[in-house]
Amino acid sequence: MAAGPPAANAANTGLPGTVDGALDVRDASWAAVRPVRVALLGHGHVGSAVAELLSTRAEEIATRTGVRFELAGIAVHDLHRSRRAAHDVDARLFTDDAKALVERPDVDVVVELIGGLDPARALVEAALRAGKPVVSANKVLLAQAGAELSEIASANGVDLLYEAAVAGAIPVIRPLRESLAGERVLRVMGIVNGTTNYILTRMADDGMDYADALAEAQQLGLAERDPSADVTGDDAAAKAAILAGLAFGSDVLGTTVPREGITGISSLDVAYAARLGYVVKLLAIAELVDGGPDVSVRVYPAMVPASHPLASVRGAFNAVFVEGEAAGELMLYGRGAGGAPTASAVLGDLIDAARNLIAGAHAPPPRRSPTTVRSVDELRSAFYISLDVVDRPGVLAEVAAAFGAHGVSIRAMEQDGLGTGARLVFLTHTAREGDLRATLDALDALETVVRVGSVLHVTGDGDAPVRVRDAPAGSH
Amino acid sequence: MAAGPPAANAANTGLPGTVDGALDVRDASWAAVRPVRVALLGHGHVGSAVAELLSTRAEEIATRTGVRFELAGIAVHDLHRSRRAAHDVDARLFTDDAKALVERPDVDVVVELIGGLDPARALVEAALRAGKPVVSANKVLLAQAGAELSEIASANGVDLLYEAAVAGAIPVIRPLRESLAGERVLRVMGIVNGTTNYILTRMADDGMDYADALAEAQQLGLAERDPSADVTGDDAAAKAAILAGLAFGSDVLGTTVPREGITGISSLDVAYAARLGYVVKLLAIAELVDGGPDVSVRVYPAMVPASHPLASVRGAFNAVFVEGEAAGELMLYGRGAGGAPTASAVLGDLIDAARNLIAGAHAPPPRRSPTTVRSVDELRSAFYISLDVVDRPGVLAEVAAAFGAHGVSIRAMEQDGLGTGARLVFLTHTAREGDLRATLDALDALETVVRVGSVLHVTGDGDAPVRVRDAPAGSH
Structure with a gap:
């Protein structure tokens, strides 16, 4: 030495x-x-x-x-x-x-x-x-x-x-900090947790249910024995906070990022998504709200259009998708862990x-700009909702009324027999998230609704007409 | 001022x-x-x-x-x-x-x-x-x-x-020069020409032939009135030389990069590729040969497995795919022009x-290391070849003999009637490129071979068993 x-x-x-x-x-x-x-x-x-x-x-x-x-x-x-x-x-x-x-x-x-x-x-x-x-x-x-x-x-x-802190080997921090230094970033959406992406990929490709896919991921060393940090979205939330800091200069604490995990997602949800032309992905999102300067920083499972570059990110791979005002759409893809x-x-x-x-130099300091993080309730998105209901006439009218009462417009609906009950699956038009939550509360209170199942954000063409594909294997 | x-x-x-x-x-x-x-x-x-x-x-x-x-x-x-x-x-x-x-x-x-x-x-x-x-x-x-x-x-x-010299808005140069500075890069494969990728995408998705897709690209302002710099691979060759310099320190002149364009590719080739599970892409490639230190720098249209990340790069988008020894597979994707x-x-x-x-600082100097560029003839790849032949018994045996005589092993073959003649389509196992060229010369000299059509490199799983999909629309 x-x-x-x-x-x-x-x-x-x-x-x-x-x-x-x-x-x-x-x-x-x-x-x-x-x-x-x-x-x-x-x-x-x-x-x-x-x-x-x-x-x-x-x-x-x-x-x-x-x-x-x-x-x-x-x-x-x-x-x-x-x-x-x-x-x-x-x-x-x-x-x-x-x-x-x-x-x-x-x-x-x-x-x-x-x-x-x-x-x-x-x-x-x-x-x-x-x-x-x-x-x-x-x-x-x-x-x-x-x-x-x-x-x-x-x-x-x-x-x-700290390039290695988000998405492993993928150059994400340096491009955001340097290449896009002059760019007005509009949105960053990342698949930044390989464990959950592996599970969701197996559910989508092979019709596995959540528990089996998780068990397989654990066997392969892709999930921890206690997988909660991954599957609840905690890991992705920390990365969302870091991405928000880089893209918008927001000083958002990782622990305060609103998050939804993937534990409630069923193979049926994934199959319905596929039938409607979507893939379910757990996204870490930091974006300008209504053109800024307010930002939203979130983690949630979302239905992503199958044609979107993020939809092709499979298995344990990670990717960060960036939308910039001048640069347009960018995606950085690779191995997020290991x-x-x-x-x-x-x-x-x-x-x-x-x-x-x-x-005697040092890297440019990251952007810092005081940003307000918007309350989740004020944000707008299209949604996918699955409901287990009792199978009797008039239920749909009752359910539809609950949507209508809170100003949430239904874009598409499907009904499936389910033993003694039935399952209703809805796609909404873009709605205020607060209104959606109020709708869910109202639905939950209905006697005819046995259970409010999965609720997924729908990204992309939220108001485009629905084109239903052939029924997927395992959806009935 | x-x-x-x-x-x-x-x-x-x-x-x-x-x-x-x-x-x-x-x-x-x-x-x-x-x-x-x-x-x-x-x-x-x-x-x-x-x-x-x-x-x-x-x-x-x-x-x-x-x-x-x-x-x-x-x-x-x-x-x-x-x-x-x-x-x-x-x-x-x-x-x-x-x-x-x-x-x-x-x-x-x-x-x-x-x-x-x-x-x-x-x-x-x-x-x-x-x-x-x-x-x-x-x-x-x-x-x-x-x-x-x-x-x-x-x-x-x-x-x-010169970040803007390769793949427009996509951060490619900085990641290669800085993020991967310590990485042993094995291969860089880029879709770096939006014009040709647009044409190939239209041919693949909509069965258009080359001339119509080019005319459309010209109408949309995606191709120049004289498209030769794009469709012959000249533009991609310049970018391949730049990528080789960044990844391997090779001092390769753009004008010396061997190139094949897309002008000879037919909608039938693209449809066959799809049927076999491939997508045709024009690739700029810089890679270590046999683990290095020699490199190969090339531009050619290739059949890329549909599951490969580059296969999902559509329209005028660009992407650069990097394989590193430690980093694994990376892809940088976005708008390459505009x-x-x-x-x-x-x-x-x-x-x-x-x-x-x-x-008072400056960016790290790019790597420079004396590298030998391997002769194309010495390189190995699997290939796709289409031949127009006269339709009479014994032709296939004659053609197969020409392959065998030069040590090129056939992995799959299909035959199609074609009016008065027939079309034979071959996939080879991995072969020395020099042997492949000798085979093509021998085929060209056969009286029964009317025309040697497209010859495409096959990337990826060159020796995996062929799984034929449903016949594509327009292939007959």
Whole structure:
């Protein structure tokens, strides 16, 4: 290990654009002189992939990018277990004192892959205040404290980069932050949770029901034993908050994002959607309301037109769809999770951070603009609703009256016998969400309504005429 | 117009990282003090969209990004016509002396939207040598002189950015250059020409033949009156060269990229492809051969499996599909052309260049590594071949013998009556391209072969069993 002098950087010297003479590596050959030393916090799935990349491929990365990395240390919870698990990594690099590692003077850059708020937040803050750039893949941290940490980073003249926190290997953050810096973004819609997309894909393609698809995903390692963070939309909500910050400068806390999960979706809903020309997807959405400046940030399962680019995102893949005023429609697609893909995103950020550190520059600060998040009730959408009702004459009239009383217009209806009862499926025209909720309450109160089933947003051509396809297998 | 002192920048002072005191705008309020002055070369489709953005939305862009732009001048060929055409732009900004505009001391950044090699190349070079960053959307220039111009930019410590040169509004260059900087890229496959993709989409979806689809594209303004640059693959070849440079550091001249266009593709070929589960797409491909370091850079129409993400890229849309060793499969999708989308990409680069200019930094230089481009004959692929033959017994045996004699193995065959003759359609297993060409020559020499029709590469699962779908409409 090189025992060089403490890393100097823009923040330490207080002079943006200048680097301590001994470390002035603007010279093209700097990489040969002194490596950039990385502290790795966490050695799980992604952490071990990053450690392996930096241990075994430093030379190749240096050739390709001009930046030579060296692992300064790896902070872990259980020293013993981690050392045993690491094959290509020097066992002496492991430590269980993350705080001390972050503060070590021979550490230039900190990679935070611990996850969660505590102790990640304090460690990231300590690193930034010490003038060390931080690369993080921690969506919970960024969704909860991203704005504050970005300000600390800016104030200290260093980078806080987190490409890996949303949609793994897919370049999403950098395009939003840089390529679209001048663009007026209108909407961002992401399939940002691979677990739920895998489940919904199996339900759509193979008619599986939710429980079986979930069990399969667990067997394949695509869902956790406790899948609640994924299937309730919590994971997607954190990412929606991060996307809202990038696209609109909104300072939305991940925990406050309204969310609906996929646990209530039946294979029948998915089959009906297909028959009507839609695919059911769990979407993380951040969008301008009525042209702005108010925004809406949401997570919900939605019926997406089969012709929409997001509809073709299948299995555990992720994608982020962006609508810009000048750029039009964009989609960024790829692997949203997994050790190697996420490590690739971390490495991209690490190279960026190192180059900036060397140049005494840092990435442009993310947009910040005070935005009001609109109440869900005020938003407008078309909806799909399934109702279990008693099968007797007059029920439809009663149900239709409940819609009408709250100003929700029905675009299409289908009825299906269901043993002793019947199932009614409705598509509405675009309606105020508050009115829709009032309708649902009224329906729920009807004696003839046994159960209000799934309620799905319908995106896209909400008011176009319905074209029914052939009945799908399994819909009866 | 502000008549400030000459713009100082990193290259002028010879000190990277320092900016002349009078213009030291590292201060957060710098944008309020002095705008970044832009010379626009060209006022066509994209140029006028950029001019309008900078004229009417400078304030909004400054709020969003912290960079205030001001048009210093617009160089055009025909002063009179351009002034007449410009609505939101001060007529006094126009000039017909591009050289003088580039060299004016009050110009900070140059945007080159003239296209072609001459005079664009000399103007870009002059700007870079004067220490002025250049943003260009000129694929021909970048494909032919990109390596040289990048070196001049590096030597002068300024940016040469060209996100708009490949796939319009889609962030492709920045992700390849930065997000994937540390990634070992294995293959890049792009649908980078909207005209041909529109034509192929109409042929596939509506059974149109090539001539009708082209005529429609021309009517819609999606194809030029002389469509040859698009339909012969020349446009895609320039972009393939640029992509190869970004992904592999290859210094491939656009003019040397082997290309096949779509002029010979019939609606029958497209229908056969559909029946076999494929979609025909014109692809620009840069890939490692046999794991590298040799690369192959090509443009050809290919049969892409219907389940492949590129298959769902329809109409005038573009997409670039990237396979990385760690990142896995990525796809970047969006509008590849048009004034506003391309202007959006130019604006993103312009903001980047301005921020770097202010910080005294510049974008990381693109990878350069000496690569050998493999001869086409040595490459391996599966193929689709259509033959018109005389309809008499024994023909198939004769044809099959020609395949066998050159070691090309047949995976599937279909025969169709065709008036007095017959059409044979073959799918081969993976074969050496040189062997395939020898086979085609031998077939062409057979008396029983009336015509060798389309020859298409088959991408993806080249050796998987063929699953024939229902016969497509129009295939008989």
